[in-house]
Each structure stands twice: as structure tokens, then as C-alpha cells.
Amino acid sequence: MSDKLTKTALTPATHTTPPAKFSHGVRKGNILQVAGQVGFGPAVEGQAPTPVGPGLREQTLQAFANAEAILKEGGASWEDAVMIRVYLTDTGHFAEFNEIYNEYFASLQEAPAARTTVYVGLPAGLLVEVDVLAVLG
Template sequence: MSASAPKTALTPATHTTPPARFSHGVRKGTILQVAGQVGFGPAREGEAPRPVGPGLREQTLQTFANVEAILKEGGAAWEDVMMVRVYLTDTDHFAEFNRIYDEYFAGLEEAPPARTTVYVGLPAGLLVEADALAVLG
């Protein structure tokens, strides 16, 4: 990767402008980093982001859709993802999350990404957050 490769911020049309000075995703050369995404539904003009539902399944699937939108915006796909970090608010959600995760990624043709899962506090109503690191090429 050339040191002179431009660093490009990625914000899909489905996402709101970040609430602080960060990017939803950044690509530089063949590296694409997706910032932590949560289960907010697609952006609606004049409305604050809201979780898609109260359940882990709905929020997890929307979280993955939000990560995927940024991957696509940067020219990547799940097959390019090397690492996924998952943040859960409740240790009791681990087994259910793993079932959803396994189902979601069942179609990957190459090795699944490495994954770390940690337990955190998230804003009220949010149950899961995920970020991803992709390498293209």
C-alpha cells in the first residue's frame, strides 16, 4: 500500500451523519475499517436514529446490514472482512447471538473472520454493536 493512497470517509445514504468527528467507515488503499454500528434503521430526514426493535435478533440483523452498507460503499464485501468485533450489553445474549451470527455467515465461501466479543454499556435500547476490518485485493 502506498503511503500516498488517499484516506476516504464512507457514509452510505442509509446512515445519518455521525454525531461527532468520526467516520462510519474509512478506506485507505486496500484497508477498510468500519466503525462500530448498531441496530438503527435507515436514516430518515429530520428524525433521530432509532433501534429497529427491542429484540436481539432484529438489532443484530440491522447491525450487520449497517456494517455491510459501509463495506459496499468502500468496495468490499463480507468475504473481505478479516476481523469483527462484537459488543453485547448482556452476557445472557451470547448463545442467541452466536446462533444468529452462524446463520448470517453460513454462506461465506472462505474462512470466517476472526471475532472478539466483549460486554459493554450502550445507549438505552441498544443491545449489540459491531465493527469490522476488511482487506481488499
């Protein structure tokens, strides 16, 4: 019998099938990696995903909700997050993003996750992307 850990792909019902060969999240043993999540609203069959709004706040909150859905699908929560990577399209959004981030994570009981923020180009209309690394148990 092999003691190899099973790798499980995670796709919550709220998410569309990825446009390429990747998973929204993957759990192997007690490690869970959430792929980059943007501010797309819940999946609607037959419709292409679209941003929830033009502003940073609504897109950030939706990206967090999308990441959280994958964490839950894999048996984790934000308390299990050890690393959060943030990708912003505009350096001018950094202060506003920090305000949103601090509000969102204000209720965490454990030490906050480590975080890296970088500036990137994203598809038209998208302002923020977030990925998460969580360790369970």
C-alpha cells in the same frame, strides 16, 4: 508526486451523519475499517435514529446490514472481512448471538473472519454493536 495513499470517509445514503467527528467507515489503500454499527434503521431526514426493535435478533441483523452497507460503499464484502468485533450489553445474549451470527454467515465461501466479543454499556435500548476490519485485493 506523492505516493501517499488517500484516506476516504464512507457514509452510505442509509446512514445519518455521525454525531461527532468520525466516519462510519474509512478506506485507505486496501484497508477498510467499519466503525461500530448498531441496530438503527435507515436514516429518515429530520428524525433521530432509533433501534429497529427491542430484541437482539432484529438489532443484530440491522447492525450487520448497516456494516455491510459501509463495506459495499468501500468496494468490499463480508468475504473481505478479516476481523469482526462484537459488543454485547448482556452476557446472557451470547448463545443467542452466536446462533444469529452462524445463520447470517453460513454462506461465506472463504474462511470466516476472526471475531472478538466483549460486554459493554451502550445507549438505552441498544443491545449490540459490531465493527469490521476488511482487507481488499
